[in-house]
Amino acid sequence: MEILKRIAAELERGHDQQVGQMTREALAAGFAPKQVLDEGLIAGMNVVGEKFRVHEIFLPDVLLAARAMYAGMDVVKPLLLKEEVPVAGKAVIGTVQGDLHDIGKNLVGIMLKGAGFEVIDLGNDVAPERFVAAAEEHGAPVIGMSALLTTTMPVMKKVVDLLRQKGLSERVKTIVGGAPLSADFAREIGADAYGYDGVSAVDRIKALIATRGVA
Amino acid sequence: MSLLARLRAGETLVADGAMGSMLMQRGLEAGACPEALNLSRPELLEEIARLYLEAGADLVQTNSFGGSPAKLERYGLEPRCEEVNRAAVAAVRRAVGERALIYGSCGPCGRLLKPLGDAEPDEVRDGFLRQMRALVAEGVDALCVETMTDLAEATLAVEAAREAAAEAGREVPVMATMTFDRTRRGYFTIMGIDIATAAAGLARAGADVVGSNCGNGSDNMVEIAREFRDRTALPLLIQPNAGLPRLEGGRAVYAEGPEYMAERAHQLLVLGVALIGGCCGTAPEHTRALRRLVSSPVD
Numbered sequence: 001m002e003i004l005k006r007i008a009a010e011l012e013r014g015h016d017q018q019v020g021q022m023t024r025e026a027l028a029a030g031f032a033p034k035q036v037l038d039e040g041l042i043a044g045m046n047v048v049g050e051k052f053r054v055h056e057i058f059l060p061d062v063l064l065a066a067r068a069m070y071a072g073m074d075v076v077k078p079l080l081l082k083e084e085v086p087v088a089g090k091a092v093i094g095t096v097q098g099d100l101h102d103i104g105k106n107l108v109g110i111m112l113k114g115a116g117f118e119v120i121d122l123g124n125d126v127a128p129e130r131f132v133a134a135a136e137e138h139g140a141p142v143i144g145m146s147a148l149l150t151t152t153m154p155v156m157k158k159v160v161d162l163l164r165q166k167g168l169s170e171r172v173k174t175i176v177g178g179a180p181l182s183a184d185f186a187r188e189i190g191a192d193a194y195g196y197d198g199v200s201a202v203d204r205i206k207a208l209i210a211t212r213g214v215a
Numbered sequence: 216m217s218l219l220a221r222l223r224a225g226e227t228l229v230a231d232g233a234m235g236s237m238l239m240q241r242g243l244e245a246g247a248c249p250e251a252l253n254l255s256r257p258e259l260l261e262e263i264a265r266l267y268l269e270a271g272a273d274l275v276q277t278n279s280f281g282g283s284p285a286k287l288e289r290y291g292l293e294p295r296c297e298e299v300n301r302a303a304v305a306a307v308r309r310a311v312g313e314r315a316l317i318y319g320s321c322g323p324c325g326r327l328l329k330p331l332g333d334a335e336p337d338e339v340r341d342g343f344l345r346q347m348r349a350l351v352a353e354g355v356d357a358l359c360v361e362t363m364t365d366l367a368e369a370t371l372a373v374e375a376a377r378e379a380a381a382e383a384g385r386e387v388p389v390m391a392t393m394t395f396d397r398t399r400r401g402y403f404t405i406m407g408i409d410i411a412t413a414a415a416g417l418a419r420a421g422a423d424v425v426g427s428n429c430g431n432g433s434d435n436m437v438e439i440a441r442e443f444r445d446r447t448a449l450p451l452l453i454q455p456n457a458g459l460p461r462l463e464g465g466r467a468v469y470a471e472g473p474e475y476m477a478e479r480a481h482q483l484l485v486l487g488v489a490l491i492g493g494c495c496g497t498a499p500e501h502t503r504a505l506r507r508l509v510s511s512p513v514d
Contacts, residue, residue, distance in 0.1 A: 055403060149245075
């Protein structure tokens with residue numbers, strides 16, 4: 001148990017080598033891969049996300065912590081796949097067409113992976129059709145869109161409209177985020193949710209998936 | 216009179232407003248490179264500069280926010296960095312002549328510095344230097360490093376600006392602004408820089424004028440200006456957004472109109488902010504309202 005707490009603590013400090021090393025030690029000591037993931041890596045990343053949310057730490061700390069999380073994930077992931085541990089869910093994410101700003105989108109990706117999601121990251125400058133095609137292809141119930149520019153925000157509405165046209169808006173929910181956005185904006189364009197930051201985005205996505213069946 | 220002389224004389228100056236939204240109204244496509252217009256449609260830049268001049272701006276910016284080689288590279292324009300930046304200055308000069316001061320805009324390079332990202336500081340500094348040299352060679356009256364969130368990157372850009380000015384052997388003041396988020400613990404950039412650290416760091420890097428642009432509407436900007444005022448004796452440049460945008464008919468529309476902005480800007484005057492302008496969502500009407508405010512006798 002102690003070692004899992006230490007993994008979380010080292011992850012919070014962004015010590016990637018220690019996290020990789022201790023993850024291997026924990027597995028060698030007989031901890032189940034899923035337990036190492038949940039109580040070590042994810043637990044640590046949750047603390048990082050929460051501290052970032054309340055501005056106790058900032059982007060540099062999160063990026064270093066994410067690097068440490070990946071160092072541990074690289075060790076655990078092959079074992080999880082072998083054991084066929086189910087993922088929390090799937091989400092397609094990307095920065096919308098015309099926008100090259102990916103820091104916020106990457107943060108959401110980090111937090112989603114930390115929460116056990118399978119993340120299909122389409123990168124930057126993603127056309128509306130690509131978002132929808134990826135969600136269909138991967139059977140993802142959620143599309144997450146990011147924009148930093150006021151000039152590219154309107155593209156989000158195109159994705160929402162396209163899902164509606166294709167009759168997919170019950171099966172595929174949308175969440176939007178980015179510096180110039182607001183919950184009002186999300187409502188105006190008909191998106192299903194607004195993520196103020198990486199942590200709240202994960203919460204909203206979980207809620208979207210939970211309510212999707214009864215919608 | 217030069218910018219520094221006017222500031223030393225205690226004058227309050229009006230800077231212009233947004234560039235991006237003006238270009239979009241004139242056909243810039245979402246996602247296209249705004250600086251490419253410097254080469255293809257310089258007449259648009261002349262028109263925008265003229266509108267801000269006529270609205271009463273003392274300072275008019277160049278369309279070179281994304282004019283660093285690293286930013287231009289994303290559009291295949293890196294080899295034409297010098298040309299793009301020189302054209303940006305030339306267009307404004309044609310429009311305003313000597314009736315307004317021209318400030319050369321320089322935004323973030325879009326890459327994270329090591330160890331967080333893969334960008335080598337020397338490489339980033341050299342990139343900024345290329346841009347600054349071109350802006351100075353074409354005759355800007357000031358340089359403006361803006362919308363920075365990483366103090367290390369801002370420092371590299373300010374140093375590059377200083378170096379370009381020194382090489383040219385003429386006085387080219389350097390202004391530097393950062394973008395802050397309001398948190399429960401005060402204002403910080405997303406990289407964790409607070410206002411005290413920003414004010415000290417930008418001054419140490421060699422900025423003549425410091426302050427904040429973008430990210431906040433007028434209410435928050437008054438608070439930001441107050442904190443800067445408490446932390447530095449340097450002249451301040453404050454450029455609020457016109458609030459947060461809403462979507463109307465497929466376009467981003469900003470909430471804070473010219474009157475609202477000018478009313479809040481009165482507080483900036485009281486705080487002794489030397490340069491007041493606008494960022495995202497502001498237009499010549501905002502500049503006109505600021506001009507009226509600044510030119511009317513303070514009660």
